[in-house]
Amino acid sequence: MGINVINFQxxxxxxxxxxxxxxxxxxxxxxxxLVRSYGDFVWHSHPETDEVFVVIxxxxxxxxxxxxxxxxxxxxxxxxxxxxxxxCAAKECKILLIEPAGTLNTGDAGGELTKTDLEWI
Amino acid sequence: MGINVINFQxxxxxxxxxxxxxxxxxxxxxxxxLVRSYGDFVWHSHPETDEVFVVIxxxxxxxxxxxxxxxxxxxxxxxxxxxxxxxCAAKECKILLIEPAGTLNTGDAGGELTKTDLEWI
Numbered sequence: 001m002g003i004n005v006i007n008f009q010x011x012x013x014x015x016x017x018x019x020x021x022x023x024x025x026x027x028x029x030x031x032x033x034l035v036r037s038y039g040d041f042v043w044h045s046h047p048e049t050d051e052v053f054v055v056i057x058x059x060x061x062x063x064x065x066x067x068x069x070x071x072x073x074x075x076x077x078x079x080x081x082x083x084x085x086x087x088c089a090a091k092e093c094k095i096l097l098i099e100p101a102g103t104l105n106t107g108d109a110g111g112e113l114t115k116t117d118l119e120w121i
Numbered sequence: 122m123g124i125n126v127i128n129f130q131x132x133x134x135x136x137x138x139x140x141x142x143x144x145x146x147x148x149x150x151x152x153x154x155l156v157r158s159y160g161d162f163v164w165h166s167h168p169e170t171d172e173v174f175v176v177i178x179x180x181x182x183x184x185x186x187x188x189x190x191x192x193x194x195x196x197x198x199x200x201x202x203x204x205x206x207x208x209c210a211a212k213e214c215k216i217l218l219i220e221p222a223g224t225l226n227t228g229d230a231g232g233e234l235t236k237t238d239l240e241w242i
Contacts, residue, residue, distance in 0.1 A: 003201065056195075098148065
């Protein structure tokens with residue numbers, strides 16, 4: 001692959017399904033993924049890794065067991081490994097995720113929302 | 122440290138020096154750093170790691186030996202390990218860098234622009 005500029009909004013224009021994760025870049029063994037988040041996700045944690053959420057557009061809430069984080073466009077948060085969290089988007093929200101390749105969206109919770117074999121766009 | 126929302130522009134408001142790198146977050150053994158880039162940087166590469174540039178605000182150019190990359194607000198690029206590059210900002214540009222903790226800004230080139238002992242903000 002060549003070295004090319006990646007425009008977040010242009011990548012988002014390539015898909016419209018919610019809760020589908022698309023890989024847009026790799027940095028060493030980490031992936032950069034986009035998702036159109038919507039609704040309440042499941043409580044889960046990632047026992048093996050920290051996870052970064054960056055809000056590209058929208059309002060996003062991440063519930064922790066002891067507080068709720070409210071993020072808006074141009075904000076990010078690091079959820080440390082092992083910390084239970086539940087993302088919630090009252091309206092569709094465009095999110096950039098950064099985490100090791102192969103990290104499952106549902107972490108240790110599994111279930112029907114789990115996505116594997118993510119597409120590169 | 123607690124788990125807190127990070128606002129890129131609010132963090133940029135905390136410093137105004139150019140070419141100073143401020144750490145705003147850690148994800149596993151990676152750091153998220155902000156820099157107010159300005160002018161021509163030095164040609165260098167990072168033999169041991171890929172490096173991600175995200176443009177938070179401004180117009181940014183990264184010269185490679187065989188082409189120039191032109192980035193604007195809301196765009197990113199991965200410079201693969203070992204690839205020589207030279208960032209250039211005709212006007213001040215707000216950049217988010219993502220790379221392993223301890224990665225030097227001047228890579229294998231060294232010199233007077235090298236920054237160590239970065240401050241957390």
